[in-house]
Amino acid sequence: MTLTMLTLTSCIQNKNQESISSNSSVSNNAEIQPKSIELVTKKNYKINDEIPTGNNADIIAKQGELTAKAFDRPEATLLGTDRKGNIIIFNSDTEDIERVDLDGNISIVMNIMQGRKNHVYTIKKRGDIVAWSECPHADQDPATDLTNGADWALYYANLKTKTITKVDEYRPGTVVPENAQYRYLCPNQISIASDYITYCSWEHNPDGEVTSVIKLYTMSTGKLEILDYLNEDLTNHAFGNPNVSGNKVVWCKAVVNPDGTYTGYSYLYDIKSKVKAKLVTDENIINPRISGNYIYAEGQPNKTFYDAEVCIYDIDKNEWIYKINNGYSVYKPREDYYLTDLQEYGSYLLWSSGIPWGITIFNQKDNKLYNLIPPPDGVKVDEIKYPHLLDGGLLVWYDQKYGEIVGKDKFTFRYILLK
Numbered sequence: 001m002t003l004t005m006l007t008l009t010s011c012i013q014n015k016n017q018e019s020i021s022s023n024s025s026v027s028n029n030a031e032i033q034p035k036s037i038e039l040v041t042k043k044n045y046k047i048n049d050e051i052p053t054g055n056n057a058d059i060i061a062k063q064g065e066l067t068a069k070a071f072d073r074p075e076a077t078l079l080g081t082d083r084k085g086n087i088i089i090f091n092s093d094t095e096d097i098e099r100v101d102l103d104g105n106i107s108i109v110m111n112i113m114q115g116r117k118n119h120v121y122t123i124k125k126r127g128d129i130v131a132w133s134e135c136p137h138a139d140q141d142p143a144t145d146l147t148n149g150a151d152w153a154l155y156y157a158n159l160k161t162k163t164i165t166k167v168d169e170y171r172p173g174t175v176v177p178e179n180a181q182y183r184y185l186c187p188n189q190i191s192i193a194s195d196y197i198t199y200c201s202w203e204h205n206p207d208g209e210v211t212s213v214i215k216l217y218t219m220s221t222g223k224l225e226i227l228d229y230l231n232e233d234l235t236n237h238a239f240g241n242p243n244v245s246g247n248k249v250v251w252c253k254a255v256v257n258p259d260g261t262y263t264g265y266s267y268l269y270d271i272k273s274k275v276k277a278k279l280v281t282d283e284n285i286i287n288p289r290i291s292g293n294y295i296y297a298e299g300q301p302n303k304t305f306y307d308a309e310v311c312i313y314d315i316d317k318n319e320w321i322y323k324i325n326n327g328y329s330v331y332k333p334r335e336d337y338y339l340t341d342l343q344e345y346g347s348y349l350l351w352s353s354g355i356p357w358g359i360t361i362f363n364q365k366d367n368k369l370y371n372l373i374p375p376p377d378g379v380k381v382d383e384i385k386y387p388h389l390l391d392g393g394l395l396v397w398y399d400q401k402y403g404e405i406v407g408k409d410k411f412t413f414r415y416i417l418l419k
Contacts, residue, residue, distance in 0.1 A: 034227060034269060039277040042319045048328040054368035059348075062417040066396070068104025072413050079125035080345075080391025085417065087394065088159075090123050090130075092139075097130060097159065110162050112155070121149070125391045126192035129219070131156035131167070133187040133199070142184045148176065149186035156197060156219070167197060167217045168224060174202050174210055180234040181256055182212075189241040195220050196271070198227075198242040198249055205229045212239045214251050216271070227269055228253075228276065240264075243289045243344075247271040248315075250288040250295055261302045262286055268295065268315070281320065285311050289344045294364050296342050296349050299323065308338040310351055312362070322367070324351075330358060330375050343389040348418055350395065356383035359397065372416060385411070393418035 062085075066072065075093040082088055082099065088109070089098045095113035100106050112132065113120075121138035124131055135152035137145040153169040176183035187199040197217040203226060205211050212230040217223070227249065230239050240252035249271065254264025266288040268277045279285070279295075288297040295313040309325030326337035334355060341352040347364035358375030362368075372395070373384065385398040399412040 034274045034276040036276045036278070038280050039268070039318065040280045041313065042317075043281070043283075044317075044319045044321055045323045046321065047323045048325065051322055051324070051362075052366075052368045054363060054366060054370045056370055056372055059363060059370060059419050060372075060416055061393075061419045064102075064415065066102075066413040066415055068100075068102075070098075070100045070104040070106050077123060078388070078390060078394070078396060079123065079130065081394050081417065082159075082392070085392075088125060088130075088391070090120065090132075092120060095120070097157070109159055110157060112157050112164065114164070118153070121152070121186045122188050122190060124190040124192055127391070128158055128160040129156055129192050129197075130159060131190045131192055131197050133190065135170075135186040138186060145184075149184045150174075152186035154187055154190070154197075154199065156192075165219070165222075168201065168215065171203065174204070176202055176210055177234055181236060181238045191241070191243045193244040194246060196244045196247075196249075198244045200239050200241050200251075203229075205231070214239060214242050214249075216242075216244070216249060227251075228267070240266075240287045245290040245292060248290055250290045250297075252286040252288055252297075254286050257302070261305075262300055263302065266295070266297055279313070283311070283320075285320075287340075287342065289342050289349070291344045291347065291349070291364060296344060296362075298340055298342060299325070306336040306338045306354070308340045308354075310339045310342065310349070310362070312349075322362070324360075324362070324369070328360075328369075330360060330371055331355075334375075345389050345391060345393055345418075348389060348393065350387060350389040352387065356385060356400075359384060359387055359395070361389075361395075382412075 075091050077090040079088045079090055087100045089100055091098055096111050097109040098106050099109050118134040118136055119138035121133045133152055133154045135149050137147055151170050154167045155164055157164045185202055187201055190199045195218055199215055201213055201215050202210055203213045213226045214228040216225050216227050236256050238254055242249050242251035249269040252264050252266045254262040257263055263284050264286045266279045266285055268279060284300045285297045288295050293315050297311050299309040299311040301307045309323055311320055312322035314321045331337040338354040339351045343350045349362040359373040360369055360371050382399040382401055385400055387397040389395050395416040397414055399414055
């Protein structure tokens with residue numbers, strides 16, 4: 001099974017043309033830039049154990065072990081669940097979207113490549129929509145791809161109607177400077193919500209220079225627009241990948257410090273009013289995610305490499321209201337927990353603690369923390385590997401038996417389906 005993590009970064013033929021639509025506005029995406037404002041935010045944090053703890057039984061619908069081979073294949077990327085609780089998988093060998101019940105029975109939903117000689121680089125599901133980026137060499141390490149991800153395209157499929165639509169594609173002549181902080185051309189993350197798809201890409205700015213951009217695509221109209229250009233020095237600046245919920249988009253801009261840490265700030269964009277607000281705070285808060293009225297982001301004090309924290313912002317209140325860091329009681333007495341790789345679905349927020357023990361999530365519905373798997377007092381316990389929160393509220397991870405050697409089939413694949 002393939003799982004991918006979320007990080008700060010910043011030629012197509014098909015045999016069935018009738019099943020793929022492409023919007024004429026894709027090649028004409030120059031837009032008037034949004035109105036920019038600075039929004040001075042307030043802080044009124046409840047920190048760590050000041051945040052109430054919930055009863056796990058209140059949010060767990062089902063849990064167990066995924067024992068069927070169908071779930072644990074190298075070619076299988078889990079995307080989430082459908083409305084009936086079946087697990088939706090992308091098979092990179094056959095290029096099919098598969099539906100798999102908990103007993104491991106597989107049925108084919110649709111093929112997404114339809115004869116195009118590309119490979120999927122990243123793929124995301126929300127509801128009936130699956131969106132992905134593809135390019136000729138996406139099956140190899142980007143460091144070895146001499147084309148740097150050129151000839152890429154981005155599509156989405158509606159699993160209900162079985163239709164495929166092209167969103168965007170590589171512009172010939174788009175060459176990223178060699179010394180750019182991040183320079184792979186093919187989009188490496190996609191966010192989907194309601195009517196929108198957003199991602200980071202590369203385009204020529206109004207001065208004709210290639211730079212990183214934040215893009216937004218509206219599925220109902222086929223409109224593709226650029227929300228922001230990275231106008232700073234590409235050698236030490238980068239965009240964080242955007243995230244969308246409702247009619248709002250968030251992303252960040254950061255400078256890469258000489259010691260490898262990031263210093264930056266986050267943006268909140270309103271799709272309806274076309275206002276881009278820089279969230280002004282005296283903290284270093286980057287890599288935002290958004291769900292409903294809350295923005296989840298990573299606080300980076302930069303005192304050590306082990307101090308990243310989760311900061312939660314209430315849009316209506318214009319306040320940073322919750323903070324979780326390595327001072328939380330379940331993380332003690334260890335001090336080398338750093339909370340990063342934020343993943344959201346619905347009202348739930350998951351993060352990686354940097355230490356392979358314990359899973360804690362935040363629930364926006366009741367503003368409580370849930371210690372689904374509390375970290376142990378000692379360390380001679382199973383290790384938790386690669387936790388992911390997927391569409392439909394599917395939380396998956398591997399348990400590795402304490403003391404066993406990685407790669408010796410000593411992993412147990414577990415799941416929790418959240419209510």
